[in-house]
Amino acid sequence: MAVFEKKPAVLMVMLGALLLGSGCGSISGHNNVDLGLAHLKSYEYEEAAACFDAAEAAGENASLLYRSKGLLNKDLGEYDVAIENFLKSLAATSGIPGDMDFDTNYYLADTYMKLGKYDEAINVYDAILALRKRDKDAYYMRGLAKLSISDSEGxxxxxxxxxxxxxxxxDLRIMIYKALSANGFEEDGRNILEACLNNSDPNMTNYEKGQISYYLGNNADAQSYLELARSERDTKKAPVVLLLGLTGEKQGDYNYAVSVYKTFLAEEPDHPDIYNQLGLCQISTGDYEGAVNSFEAGLALGSSEYDRALLMNEITAYEYAGNFAQAKTLMEKYRKAYPNDTDAEREEIFLSTR
Structure with a gap:
């Protein structure tokens, strides 16, 4: 079995499987699991649970089933149960660990992190790195876990x-900068970013220079680099526009930011992240009606990645506008889709008094 938790007995079994196994088990015949995952992606938790129950009754692939149930538990904030299911998934895998097993271990470690069980998370990353010694993501995530237990050197x-x-x-360097800064090591983080600008990389793009300058607080430089990037033919425009608008917001120039976002969306309207940032910018200027329109335009695109933020921000816009009845209606919708959001629970209580 491919359980990666770093416990001596478990690792011996895992290594034995590496030596004796003939490959991962087949994951064919998992229609109910697939349907459940589709429901999960749409935040239809009851439907997803019913599908997973049907999959279990039908004897579908155990490793995939328990992994999927763990994802459902994780989304619902049932972290202890999620861990149990991830471990069952890994235990049900026979033979050489495959990509799905490594992904499951990442989910397992992340769930430990959410519970504040950082030592357990580190053990999982240790085991991943024992098999994949050049896994940059595992090193990065283990670094985050070590920061959480005050092992700054590690x-x-x-x-x-x-x-x-x-x-x-x-992007990795920026994430490391953010992590270090959030834990009291901003100077170490800044040194990493400054080294990026000083390394004379001839392939460093204007967008990358703009990113680094933005996080170093050099807003004028960031804006210059990003304006250059925006005019480049082969550059992906959405991330450039998002950061360019943020440089304006950071300097209090909301009219510039709104113009940047709207100009882009007029040409490429299929970007919920830009609609979300435009709406937030409009809230900052007191244009609550415009903000609602922006959030609704983003939601209309049906992006599961951004729907949560868009819906919550739309609720906020209605609150600022004094339309508590509509905010309350949307909050009921939000709470059904995201029942484990404790901040939203407190907000729902506040709205009930309006």
Whole structure:
């Protein structure tokens, strides 16, 4: 079985499977699981649970089934149960661990992190790295876990290893900067970003230079680089526009930010993240009606990745506008879709008094 938790007996079984196994079990014949995952993606939790129950009754692939049930539990905030199911999923895998097993271990470690069980999470990342010694993501995530237990030296070592495995990954460096800054090591984080600008990488794009400058607080430089990036033919425009607008917001120039977002959306309207940021910017200027329209336009695109933020921000816009009745109606919809959001629970209580 491919359980990666770092416990001596478990690791011996896992290594034995590596030596003796002939490959992962088949995951064919899992129609109910697939349907359940589709419901899960749409936040239809009761329907997803019913599908997983049907899959269990039909004897569908156990590893995939328990993994899927763990994802459902994780979404619902049932972290202890999620861990049990992820472990069952890994235990049901026979043979050489495959990509799905590694993904499941990442889910397992993340769930430990959400419970504040950082040592257990570190054990999982240790076991992943024992098999995948060049996994930059595992080093990065283990670094985050070590920061959480005040092992700053160990965290920085892991971050450095992650960066060495991905020398041109500037997004990774920004994530490390954010993590270090949030835990009281901003100078270490700034040193990483400054090194990016000083490394004379001839392949560093204007967008990447703009990103680094933005997080270093050099807003004028960031804006200059990002304006150049926006005019480049082969550059993906959405992330450039998002950050360019944020440079304006950061300097209090909301009219510039709104103009940047609206100009882009007039040409490429299929970007819920830009609608979301436009709406937030409009809230800041007191244009609550415009904000609602922006959030609704984003929601109309049906992006599961951004629907949660868009819906909550629309509720906020209605609250600021004093339309508590509509905010309350939308909050009921939100709470049904995201029942484990404790902040929303408190907001629902507040709305009930309006």
């Amino acid at each position: 965290a920085i070592n892991d971050f450095n290893k992650s960066m060495s495995l991905s020398p041109r990954n500037y």
